[in-house]
Amino acid sequence: MRVLYIHQYYCTPEQGGAIRSYHLAQGMAAAGVEVEVVSAHNQARYHTRWDGKVRVHLLPVYYDNTFSTWQRIRSFYLFVKEAKKLVSNLRLPDVFYISSTPLSTGLIGRWAKKKWGIPYVFEVRDLWPKAPLEIKRIRNPLLKKVLYRVEYLIYQNAWKIVALSPGMQRYIQQRVPDKPVLQIPNFADVDFFQWETGKYRNRRLEKQPLTLLYAGAVGEVNGLYKYLDLAEAAEKSGKNWQFKLMGKGKYLPFLKKEVANRTLSQVEFIPFGNKNEVKAQMRKADLAYISFLPLPVLEVSSPNKFFDALAMGMPVIVNFKGWIRELIQQHEMGLYHEDSTLLLPALEKLEYQPALLEQMGKNARLLAETQFNKEAAVGHILEILEIQNRK
Secondary structure: OEEEEEOOOOOOOOOOOOOHHHHHHHHHHHOOOEEEEEEEEOOOOOEEEEEOOEEEEEEEOOOOOOOOHHHHHHHHHHHHHHHHHHHHOOOOOOEEEEEOOOHHHHHHHHHHHHHHOOOEEEEEOOOOOHHHHHHHOOOOHHHHHHHHHHHHHHHHHOOEEEEOOHHHHHHHHHHOOOOOEEEOOOOEOOOOOOOOOOOOOOOOOOOOOOEEEEEEEOOHHHOOHHHHHHHHHHHHOOOOOEEEEEEEOOOHHHHHHHHHHHOOOOEEEEOOOOHHHHHHHHHHOOEEEEOOOOOHHHOOOOOHHHHHHHHHOOOEEEOOOOHHHHHHHHOOOEEEOOOHHHHHHHHHHHHHOHHHHHHHHHHHHHHHHHHOEHHHHHHHHHHHOOOOOOO
């Protein structure tokens, strides 16, 4: 079988960022599937390379997460336009596997289905346009109608749909009840992120500051002012805890300015790095902090860094409700940050009882190994594509 995998933001572990598509493409190739990826890069010319057995086509479509709304729309449009040109000159696949975001990538699938009758699987990584409409609080009824219509047509024309969380799955099933919608969350790379037995038990946390790490995107949706609120509350309480923030994004300059305005001495900004650099920072931290704005549409997210933390055996703090918070509470592997003054005592307890941190980390790693391992995710994708694993 031949699969054309389309994802505008395809990344490798060396690049950093979200690498779900990299692992899924590699898994398909290992199962004997011929896989080609169509993506974009910030270079001036079209380029191809080989990631193992996977051929990657990189279109010259510039994108930066500091873009304004209209700059983003232009980038999305150009990618669809250039991808159609490229696909027309490639050997046609048996099926397209198309990953959002943005939602506009689904237009390539609709076009290919209409032109050649080739089916496509559409992977929904975020609920577009629902998320941007809620976050930006767009009120224009005509614009909303058009965007939701585009979403419906992309879902309705898909052969199958992959959702990354239970909430996404329920939403899509309501939109297109006659379509098969399968849930495959992001996964934990338990081979790359190694759990260190005794990491907390062997530490003297009363002498070594409790350290929290946020590693990920720094955008409006991430609501990282709450992370600063916690750092400020800890500092005012006389705690020497460290709050590290590793990432890049449009709101990074604003956060740095806010830290300066609040004179927070225990917040450290770390440059964005690849997976190896993220792992190095996770080794030095005690808890992973995962952050989103308190919006219902974001409660169904499937954040990569949460699953990285599980694989690393790190306790997790989240500041949003939804299925991730429920997992944390059910498996006793972290804390919920609603009010900083209420969270401080819980963190103080962990500071002086590292055995509790150790058990939370152990619970996180066990969940990664049993419910969110990479091999299971690849196996589900092969089932969806109706491919027999010939590995």
